Amino acid sequence: MQTVRSILESRISDAIRRVTGLSAPAMVQPATEVRFGDYQANGVMAVARQLRKDPRRLAADVVANARLDDMCQQVEVAGPGFINMTISVGFLAERLLQIWSDPERLGIDPAQDRQTVVVDFSSPNVAKQMHVGHLRSTIIGDCICRMLEFAGHKVIRQNHIGDWGTQFGMLIAFLQNRVDQLETGDLSDLESFYRKAQEAFDTDSTFASQARSAVVRLQAGEPEAVALWRRIVEASRRHYQAVYDLLGVGLTEVDERGESFYNPMLPHIVQELKEKGIAAESEGAVCVFLDGFMGKDGKPIPFIIQKSDGGYLYATTDLAALRFRIDRLRAQRIIYVTDARQKLHFQMLFATARKAGWAGPEIVLEHVTFGSVLGEDGRPLKTRSGGNVKLMDLLTEAIDKAMAVVEQKNPGLDPAKKAEIARTVGIGAVKYADLSTNRTSDYQFSFQKMLSLEGNTAPYMQYAYARIRSIARRAQDRGIDVQAGLADLDRVILAMPDELRLARSLVRYGEALEGAMGDLMPNYLTSYLYELAQCFSSFYNTCPVLDADVDLRPSRLLLCELTARTIRHGLGLLGIGVVEQM
Ligand code: ARG
Numbered sequence: 001m002q003t004v005r006s007i008l009e010s011r012i013s014d015a016i017r018r019v020t021g022l023s024a025p026a027m028v029q030p031a032t033e034v035r036f037g038d039y040q041a042n043g044v045m046a047v048a049r050q051l052r053k054d055p056r057r058l059a060a061d062v063v064a065n066a067r068l069d070d071m072c073q074q075v076e077v078a079g080p081g082f083i084n085m086t087i088s089v090g091f092l093a094e095r096l097l098q099i100w101s102d103p104e105r106l107g108i109d110p111a112q113d114r115q116t117v118v119v120d121f122s123s124p125n126v127a128k129q130m131h132v133g134h135l136r137s138t139i140i141g142d143c144i145c146r147m148l149e150f151a152g153h154k155v156i157r158q159n160h161i162g163d164w165g166t167q168f169g170m171l172i173a174f175l176q177n178r179v180d181q182l183e184t185g186d187l188s189d190l191e192s193f194y195r196k197a198q199e200a201f202d203t204d205s206t207f208a209s210q211a212r213s214a215v216v217r218l219q220a221g222e223p224e225a226v227a228l229w230r231r232i233v234e235a236s237r238r239h240y241q242a243v244y245d246l247l248g249v250g251l252t253e254v255d256e257r258g259e260s261f262y263n264p265m266l267p268h269i270v271q272e273l274k275e276k277g278i279a280a281e282s283e284g285a286v287c288v289f290l291d292g293f294m295g296k297d298g299k300p301i302p303f304i305i306q307k308s309d310g311g312y313l314y315a316t317t318d319l320a321a322l323r324f325r326i327d328r329l330r331a332q333r334i335i336y337v338t339d340a341r342q343k344l345h346f347q348m349l350f351a352t353a354r355k356a357g358w359a360g361p362e363i364v365l366e367h368v369t370f371g372s373v374l375g376e377d378g379r380p381l382k383t384r385s386g387g388n389v390k391l392m393d394l395l396t397e398a399i400d401k402a403m404a405v406v407e408q409k410n411p412g413l414d415p416a417k418k419a420e421i422a423r424t425v426g427i428g429a430v431k432y433a434d435l436s437t438n439r440t441s442d443y444q445f446s447f448q449k450m451l452s453l454e455g456n457t458a459p460y461m462q463y464a465y466a467r468i469r470s471i472a473r474r475a476q477d478r479g480i481d482v483q484a485g486l487a488d489l490d491r492v493i494l495a496m497p498d499e500l501r502l503a504r505s506l507v508r509y510g511e512a513l514e515g516a517m518g519d520l521m522p523n524y525l526t527s528y529l530y531e532l533a534q535c536f537s538s539f540y541n542t543c544p545v546l547d548a549d550v551d552l553r554p555s556r557l558l559l560c561e562l563t564a565r566t567i568r569h570g571l572g573l574l575g576i577g578v579v580e581q582m
Helices: 004-020 043-050 053-066 090-101 132-150 166-177 185-204 207-220 223-247 259-274 314-327 340-355 391-409 415-435 458-477 482-488 496-508 509-519 523-544 551-576
Strands: 028-030 039-041 072-078 082-087 116-120 153-160 279-282 285-295 300-306 332-339 366-372
Touching: 004 028, 004 039, 004 043, 004 053, 039 300, 043 053, 043 082, 053 082, 053 523, 090 279, 090 496, 090 551, 116 132, 132 153, 132 223, 132 332, 132 366, 132 391, 132 415, 132 509, 132 523, 132 551, 153 314, 166 185, 166 207, 166 223, 207 223, 207 300, 223 391, 223 415, 259 279, 259 285, 259 300, 259 314, 285 340, 300 314, 300 340, 300 415, 314 340, 332 340, 340 366, 391 415, 391 458, 415 458, 415 523, 415 551, 458 482, 458 523, 458 551, 482 551, 496 509, 496 523, 496 551, 509 523, 509 551, 523 551
Parallel strands: 116 153, 116 332, 332 366
Antiparallel strands: 028 039, 039 082, 072 082, 279 285, 285 300
16 A cells, blocks of 8 residues: 555645646655644645745645545644644554555555666675675665565676686686695685785786786686686685675575676677777777766876776776676666765766666666774774774674673573574674664774664664564463454554554554665664654553553554564564564
8 A cells, every 4th residue: 555655745746736737746754743743745835936825825725625534633734834744543543454464565565667676786806805895785785685675676686796807817826836725715714815925926026927827818718727716716705605694695696797707798898988989098098088077187087998908997897797787687777885985986887888878868877885884993993903804703793792682681591592592683783783874974883882772773673573572472371362353353442642653653664665765775764663663662661461451452462563563574674683582
């Protein structure tokens, strides 16, 4: 079913059209203050300006013309021409039942226009440690995929790993003499391996020329070089697959299409751009110059697609990938999730693809950026010794620390249960901390904050869920059949202010999701869930559930169960699990 906000918006828009003959959006938003009702429309003011009419008068005409009595118990013109609407209790009660009868979708319609969306995320680099930037990309990208899939889109995940480039020359050359080293090697070895190879490359000219010839052999597809390259990629893949598995991110090799895949296409990319007159040689390199991209020195910034030695670049590969995604994967929308430092790269990538006609105006190209992860000292996150933080260590530590929370809350649980809860809570905490900040800001990584049971954290949400589940368990102990009681429920009673507040929050879930999806901002969803959990908490403090009058009890149980369902669903879209007890 449509969200309340969108129904109100279309009804008022219709009324504006009837009254003025103009089609203008009513612009309905949830009210920012209780005294403004539940929703507020402010579209009338713009229309009044356009028609040079008194906005309050016009608003009153619109209200008189809008059919709202089935939904609202109060509609008021306020201030300079706002329309404040308060949803009626009967309407809320009816909605709750409708949502309840739809456990799969919680009354939320799929998108009308279902698209094929490619989401490029995670994308670590082979033979290098995955860093916290890749962690953010993985967590945010996964959440975006889950939301879009829930909206009914066809989502194609693409893990654009960095598995190609001249650096493989030195790695292959270095590996050639040390073939055994990777036998047991995990990526921490591979990274020191990378460092040593780099060192040899920088200091030993014989090795450097070996490395250069190795690149040539790899490019030419020479079997030995390819085999060594493949071993390096596989060693890396084992490392990041372990991170994905622990995170519960569904990425697998199937979603992987690394830079190497596009290698054969690169000459055509450059050639076609040259033929179209979009790329030209400049100081030996092949560059695209685009309008509107000027450096601080006032000179145009080149988008370099081929170096003077003939080598291709990150940009060239991205152009090939973009074409592949549109032509072969049939993407109508491509979303790239990387940190904000790559902003210019993607702006130029998109501009080049549009200019070349590879991405028509109907194709949506988006760069979803995010800020850095900072340590508690406010500087980019590092280990105590100043090294890069290993993601595996970080996640394991989160799980260990979550175990301490579980021990404190519920020491009597059996050890296997505790371990399972610690994992869900620990991983959930890391993800939630990331997703609950506006992604464009930097955020401070603090185990203490993210694992706190107070505030906008995963453990708080998971605890709220577990607490509701325990109500259902206690009901059962007392011989109250919750499911049967709710199946029979045909009229929800909402009387207490906290019941009403909770009911209002519950029916707004679809709106929150719509907002989060519209701006690709997972933090809108976490804010909603946090507010919902707080509404529940007040409700539970003031309204007895199991000890309520028999005629009130089913309605209150419904509020409980719907809250639990909404929390579980919302956390699910964030990629975070729930636990039945903690
Ligand atoms: N491997 C790159 C990095 O670590 C990220 C790739 C993002 N995706 C893309 N199509 N460029 O910075």
